[in-house]
Amino acid sequence: xxxxxxxxxxxxxxxxxxxxxxxxxxxxxAEGVNLSLFTTPMAKQAMAVHDLTIKHNNLHFDxxxxxxxxxxxxxxxxxxxxxxxxxxxxxxxxxxxxTLAQPNPRHFELVPxx
Numbered sequence: 001x002x003x004x005x006x007x008x009x010x011x012x013x014x015x016x017x018x019x020x021x022x023x024x025x026x027x028x029x030a031e032g033v034n035l036s037l038f039t040t041p042m043a044k045q046a047m048a049v050h051d052l053t054i055k056h057n058n059l060h061f062d063x064x065x066x067x068x069x070x071x072x073x074x075x076x077x078x079x080x081x082x083x084x085x086x087x088x089x090x091x092x093x094x095x096x097x098x099t100l101a102q103p104n105p106r107h108f109e110l111v112p113x114x
Contacts, residue, residue: 001032001035002014002029002032002035002108003029003030003031003033004029004030005029005030007030007110008112009026010025010112010113010114011112011113011114012024012025012029012111012113013110013111013112014108014109015111016040016107016108016109017041017107018107018109019040019041021035021038021039021040022038023113041106042106045100045101045104048100049097049100049101052097052100053097055093056090056093056097059086059090059093060090062086063083063086063087063090067079068083
C-alpha cells in the first residue's frame, strides 16, 4: 500500500524509477492505494523471477524425467555426463534467479497533473 497524506488537492501521476504507473487523486493517495493492482517496476521484477522459476523447474524435471530415470538401470557414461552438465546449468539459472530476486531501491515520484 502506498499512502501519502498532506498533498495539495488535485491529481498526481505516480512514477516509479522514472516509469509512469498511473494517476491518483490526492484523496486516493491519502486513503492508500494498493500498488499490487498496477504494473510497477516491482511487478516486472517479480515476473522476471517467476519466469526463471518456471524455467528452473522445467529444467530440473526434464533432467530427472529424460536422463536420470530412464538410464538408472542401464547407465551409460554419457548419461552421467549429461546429468552433470544439466545440474551445472541449473545452478546458473538458480544463481540468476536469486540475483534478480534481490530487493532494489526504488525512486517514487508524484507529479501534479492539473
